[in-house]
Amino acid sequence: MTDIATSLNNAAASETPEGGIRWGLVLDHAILIAGSLFMLLPVFLAFMTSTHEAVTVHTEGVQYLPGDQLVANYSTVLFDGIGFTGAVNGTTMMMNSMILGFGFAIGKIIVAMMAAYAIVYFRFPLAELAFWAIFVTLLLPLEVRILPSYEIVRKMGLINSYTGLIVPLIASATATFFFRQFFKTVPDELVEAARIDGAGPMKFFIDILVPLSRTMIAAIFIIMFVYGWNQYLWPTLITTNEDYFTLVRGIKQIIQVWVGAQIPEYSQAMALAVLAMLPPVIVVVVFQSWFIRGLTESDK
Amino acid sequence: MAQVHIDRVSKIYSGTQRAVNDISIVIPDGEFVVLVGPSGCGKSTLLRMVAGLERITEGTISIDGRVVNALEPAERDIAMVFQNYALYPHMKVYDNMAYGLRNRGMPKAEIDQRVREAAKTLELERLLERRPRELSGGQRQRVAMGRAIVRSPKVFLFDEPLSNLDAKLRGQMRVEIRKLQRRFGVTSIYVTHDQVEAMTLADTLVVMNNGVAEQVGSPLDVYKRPASTFVAGFIGAPAMNLIDADVSDDGSAATVGGAVIAPLEHSAILEPGHAVTLGIRPEHLRRAGANEKAEIELVVSAIEILGADTLAHGQIGAGGPGKSNLIARLPGTTRLEVGSKLPLAIDRSAIHLFDRETGRRIVSDKASQTEVTPRARLAAV
Incomplete structure (x- = not known):
């Protein structure tokens, strides 16, 4: 009760600007700023640390101020060979991560949309069962089925290939479910109008349903790209050739490989971590504006 | 332009439920047929069967002499306007109209010409580049018309x-649809x-009820000679007064609880004691003049003043076994009070008589000839 009373007072206070400082507003911002700091501080520390020499990091720990190795570290990470054999550099790994992220997201969207399309718009025997079978796979994440999955991929000779990286993960119950729910909200009259307009099943899908799903596609793309980008376990298992290493895997490789007499290249690992963060951020920023624009323009 | 022949068509859901039951209608070329009825009467189902959106369980539908039962909607050469417009939200008005033509593989130039022509007819020219969400309800309706x-x-x-x-827009569009249909003769x-x-x-x-065509006729014909109590109650506002009555012993009057309430002209075909339903439209009741014999007396329970008319709601035969609610439409100048007794005279020729058991109209010899012959008719079954 007191909470409600206070917030009501706050609301009242914020409506009267002549009453001096609006404490409600100050409180709101304090919470927001604290939250932002909490989220951004680790990123800031990683960036600062990545601009120092490995020795400094090793002796003094995480750094709060910028060092003088920014260019050196980042160029080493991006262009010089790192890893066990030195055959792979940051650029290649970023390329690999991109291929995995995009392949993963786009593949999932295509497969999920087609599956949802079949389930929602076509009457076939055991359709409901098919849907629930897909849905139940949510209970079986990759970690649970990793050994059989690996075995199949190995037998198919897909180890150390992009196909092996992407295809086994491409089916998505989550995305199928979201598209199914979305398709169910599309008015039946639209299908009927399209039928009268002479659009067959494929035409309806491509001309009407896909454009209508833009916002849904954007949302799922964001989620799936980040998910794919951050995959660690599967790429570790499926790629032994360094040419196929992804960034997320490479970060660990830097620290893991140079044990022994040498100091692990902590600052390079941090630099790689900062680089690994950028593409997901860009994707989220780009698609979010698209996504929100789609949400605010009510279509149906 | 074509004749549509609906021949003994039924729609049966889940084996037993007949949404449309054995309907036959012949619609001549260029005719405007309206299917009317309460929700769930099967009118939309029948329309959707003509469109090809609903499978035909029994019977055949032919358009222009060609049986279309097995044809896809697009192959039937029809166009449909939906209640919620069903415009493609992501397409511009132009593309909404052009989509069906493109799917047919029509040359671009011809599509363009047709779309612009339709846009001109419907005054949509300035809206062609807009998307449906940027349009008002009436404009969307026009686009839907244009697409057709x-x-x-x-x-x-x-x-x-x-x-x-x-309501206002509905009135305008109604007139417009009629004009367009006349103009294109479709x-x-x-x-x-x-x-x-x-x-x-x-x-x-075509008045439909429970999947059956209760009556097919010109609007005026349906209004003047409703074929059943259902049609009588459905067409006309306020609805026709329907009073349960019995035929008097000499067959000359309808009685309610022994009291004569209306004279009958149908004596030739009615047996004494026949259970009938008497139908009188509110507009055919008038206040009895001072020297006139009032056939019924209405105890007024509510008054609706509409300006041009005044509707008097009330009861007749209050307290007796033949108590019945009644509405009378009186001139707007009529002054009434709730609770007062209103003597009413009935226009004899305006009395409708229905068999109470079957609900069907009892046809007197005199009234059976039709004044307006509708071009569409119930096909001889």
Whole structure:
């Protein structure tokens, strides 16, 4: 009760600007700023640390101020060979991560949309069962089925290939479910109008349903790209050739490989971590504006 | 342009439920037919069967002499206007209209010409580059009409196209649809539950109830000679007064609880004691003059003043076994008070008589000839 009373007072206070400082507003911002700091501080520390020499990091720990190795570290990470054999550099790994992220997201969207399309718009025997079978796979994440999955991929000779990286993960119950729910909200009259307009099943899908799903596609793309980008376990298992290493895997490789007499290249690992963060951020920023624009323009 | 022949068509759901039951209608070329009835009467189902959106369980539908039962909607050469417009939200108005033509593989130049022509007819020229969400309800309705027109189909199908519009716009669009249909002369089937729309638009009215065509006829014919108590109660606002009555011993009057309430002209075909339902439209009741014999006396319970008319709601035979509610439409100048007794005279020729058991109209010899012959008719079954 007191909470409600206070917030009501706050609301009242914020409506009267002549009453001096609006404490409600100050409180709101304090919470927001604290939250932002909490989220951004680790990123800031990683960036600062990545601009120092490995020795400094090793002796003094995480750094709060910028060092003088920014260019050196980042160029080493991006262009010089790192890893066990030195055959792979940051650029290649970023390329690999991109291929995995995009392949993963786009593949999932295509497969999920087609599956949802079949389930929602076509009457076939055991359709409901098919849907629930897909849905139940949510209970079986990759970690649970990793050994059989690996075995199949190995037998198919897909180890150390992009196909092996992407295809086994491409089916998505989550995305199928979201598209199914979305398709169910599309008015039946639209299908009927399209039928009268002479659009067959494929035409309806491509001309009407896909454009209508833009916002849904954007949302799922964001989620799936980040998910794919951050995959660690599967790429570790499926790629032994360094040419196929992804960034997320490479970060660990830097620290893991140079044990022994040498100091692990902590600052390079941090630099790689900062680089690994950028593409997901860009994707989220780009698609979010698209996504929100789609949400605010009510279509149906 | 084409004749539509609906021949003994039924729609049966889950084996037993007959949504449309054995309906036969012949719609001549260029005719505007309105299917009217309450929700769930099967009118939309029938329309959707003509469109090809619903499978035909029994019977055949032919358009222009060609049986279309097995054809896809696009192959039937029809165009349909939906209640919620069903415009493609992501396409511009132009593309909405052009989509069907493109799917047919029509040359670009011809599509362009047709779309612009339709846009001109419907005054949509300035809206061609807009998307549906940027349009008002009335404009969307026009686009939906445009999408139908550009295809120059053999048949127009309308599924309650005006239900989502406000009353004023609905009135305007009603007139416009009628004008357009006349201008293009395209056979049209129009589904509505609004009887005003039905009366004003139709060349031929098909009144449906429980999957059955209760009556097919010109609007005026249906109004003047409703074939059943259902039609009598459905067409006309306020609804026709229906009073349970018995035929007097000499067959000359309808009695309620022994009291004569209306004289009958149907004596030749009625047996004494026959259970009938008497139908009198509110507009055929008038206040009895000072020297006139009042046939019934209405105890007024409510008054609705509409300006041009005054509706008197009340009861007759209050307290007795023949107590019955009644509405009378009186001139707007009539002054009434609730609780007062209103003597009413009945226009004899305006009395409708129905068999109480079957609900069907009892046809007297004199009234059986039709004044308006509808072009569409119930096919001889």
